[in-house]
Every structure is written in structure tokens, then in C-alpha cells.
Amino acid sequence: MKSNYMIGVDEVSKELGVSRGHAYKIIRSLNDELANKGFIVVSGKVPKAYWETKFYGYKTEVIAM
Numbered sequence: 001m002k003s004n005y006m007i008g009v010d011e012v013s014k015e016l017g018v019s020r021g022h023a024y025k026i027i028r029s030l031n032d033e034l035a036n037k038g039f040i041v042v043s044g045k046v047p048k049a050y051w052e053t054k055f056y057g058y059k060t061e062v063i064a065m
Contacts, residue, residue, distance in 0.1 A: 006045040030054060 007015075013023035030050060031041040 005048060006042065007048045007051050008045050012046075012051075 009020055009023045009027060012018075012026055013020050016023065016026070018026075024044065027044060027046050030046045031043070034041050034046070034050065
């Protein structure tokens with residue numbers, strides 16, 4: 001079963017139109033931010049939800065009613 005939870009270097013490269021080397025730098029930067037917040041990271045991949053938050057400004061908020 002394939003999961004779409006993480007986004008990899010090829011997807012980042014294609015999405016932004018940058019080289020694989022630059023995509024690795026972007027992922028490394030995002031993973032550094034996550035590690036500093038105490039999260040466990042996977043080299044060469046970043047959670048898709050975090051990617052969307054950082055690049056598209058999407059936020060998932062729970063609204064109390």
C-alpha cells in the first residue's frame with residue numbers, strides 16, 4: 001500500500017520547477033525546522049501537510065462551536 005503522507009525530492013522538484021539538488025536543500029531546511037520543534041524527520045522527505053502549509057499557506061484549524 002502506497003501512502004501519500006510524505007512528499008519526496010522528485011515531487012518537490014517537479015512542483016517548484018527546480019533541480020533535484022535545490023529540492024534537497026528545501027527539504028533539508030523544512031526538516032531542520034521540524035526537528036527544532038521536536039518532530040522526528042525522514043531524510044529526503046517532508047510531510048505533505050507541512051509542505052502545503054509552508055508553500056501554500058494552508059492551515060488546518062479546529063473551530064470550536
